[in-house]
Amino acid sequence: MSDTLRFRDDQAADEPAVSLDAFLDQPEADSVRIEAGEDVTLLFPHLGRVRLVEIDFPRFRDGRGFSTARMLRETGYKGEIKATGDVLVDLVWFMRRCGFDSFAPNVAFDPAVVEASLARYPFVYQDSGDAAVPIWALRHPGLAHG
């Protein structure tokens, strides 16, 4: 797991993530893997025991995983969300904004490029469930946001 880029301080889950079907059958499992196209809402009733959700990107152009991650965060899930598979460094900023906090791409990222990508945009135009304050709220500091 040395190639995982992690933005969390807690201990990573020890057990490998199991498929969604297997997870629903194994009450002791705490790590689950969601394939592109699987319905993450099936996981919602069980989030109390989840420490890690891996979301797989079979091809970097398959953007379903972005919705999956954000929907998890919208339920209040605070555990780890890891992007695996065909993940490109140019997507990391968007993925962080959707709630991903670790990355295990097929091809390891160049740390310098990650750093530059994450630092590149000084602002965001809209809410995406993360802590970033959208530009409209910066323009109207008197208005409550979020």
Next chain:
Amino acid sequence: MYKYDQYDQAMVDARVEEFRDQTRRRIAGHMNDDQFKPLRLKNGLYLQLHAYMLRVAIPYGTFNAVQMRKLAHIARTYDRGYGHFTTRQNIQYNWIKLEQAPDILAELATVEMHAIQTSGESIRNVSADQYAGAAADEIIDPRPWAETIRQMTNFMPEFSYLPRKFKIAVIASKVDRAALRWHDFALRIVRNEAGEIGFEVYAGGGMGRTPFIAHKIRDFLPTTQIFSYLQAVLRVWNRNARRDNIHKQRMKILVHELGQEEFSRQVEEAFTHFLSLGQDFPQAEYDRIAAYFTPPPFEQGLSEDLDLSDPAFAAWVRLQTVAHQAPGYAIANISLKPVGGIPGDISADQMDRVADLAERFSFGEIRATHAQNLVLPHVRKIDLPALWQELRAVGLADANLDLVTDIIACPGLDYCSLANARSIPVAQKIAERFADLERQEDIGELKIKISGCINACGHHHAGNIGILGVDKKGTENYQLLLGGSGDEETSQAKITGPGFDEDGVVNALERAVDHYRAVRQPGERFIDTYRRVGMDGFKEAIYV
């Protein structure tokens, strides 16, 4: 019009630096072309037959003289001295070098322009009524909402890799000049019984190889809930669209397969959820943006009189100008369809001249139309003679708006790597055949739209007469279609029958026009006659 503040400028500048870095990594071999392709596409850069093509966004078709001069400068410095206005109110350059693209984006950023999300599987540049803020028939200027949508949809994290492209249009009048229902998502601003402004919402339209006309999915959406609603639509599509066949991934296919009712139900459910997150843009932000669209200081008490004794000038006024909301003013259309020319093309020198004329006669404002023409939106009627003279001096005074020679055409096989057939020569031959203005005016409104392949960039599905170029055993073949429309009575054109060669399709089109002239009733446009009499008579006339 809208002006960037430090935030908008910082975002566009960051985008330029990002693309500069991506281009550097590509040229250095750190990224393969497969990985680079979607990144360059999201910056408007296509690889065409002969070179890279760059598509620059003109949000909702509104731009100014300073920006037009920059577009001219780019045409001269980085291209071959011309540009091409597109059916999405954008401008394209056809001869771009990859290594210069970051510099071009940097030049654009200095005049508050960009190429963000003008191609690729992204939320595209928002289009709008080209007469917004000037039209006599609008209930409010739709551009403040178009600009708000531009901001909310730029760099939208969850939807950064959508199943396919996603096109949005906004209008605010009953008459539809923006082909609303041919969009993935479209808004018509309406007033409800309480007098409040809201959106009538349409979804699931699109052309391409499987055309669909958008369904109305909501009668009234409060304007301040648009961010929630748009996210709901995008999420339903992003999660449920097919991903196994690029030709089946547009939202229109999902809406069709689920059915409008089920699609709407899912959207409403997601909408309720998004509303609960409290992420909508506040009214104050809309008000801030709307303040930039305050009407220019129109003069009062201007004369409405015009000396129309010169028949050429009279024809131009009759055909190219449209009623303005302010007394004494007119909306002046500039034709980019000279007979023998390439629809939508304009030289750098002409661009500079239009910029000058916009400053002199139209408060510096210019519009691009989806029919590939330009507009000076706010011209004093007393200035029309001088404007016409100036336009004539640079070859931009053609009078043919919505007539048979005002043809929409895609770049076709002359430029495009997807095309099966050339579009431009067909447009030129039709225009030459019908060049006589008296004949054109006798024929009246007739919208011809030509695509060089089934991707339908030339909008042939929406043409009163559409032409589709296909490859038939290695030779270019053209199918003729009749009865399409992009206006408020949207309809999809139908194929007449077997295709023709290049000259054959021009002859067939002429026979269709002759048939219309023979059977029309007084006051009927081509499309009215077609709808009244149907395809059969036309077919008989075409396939003699």
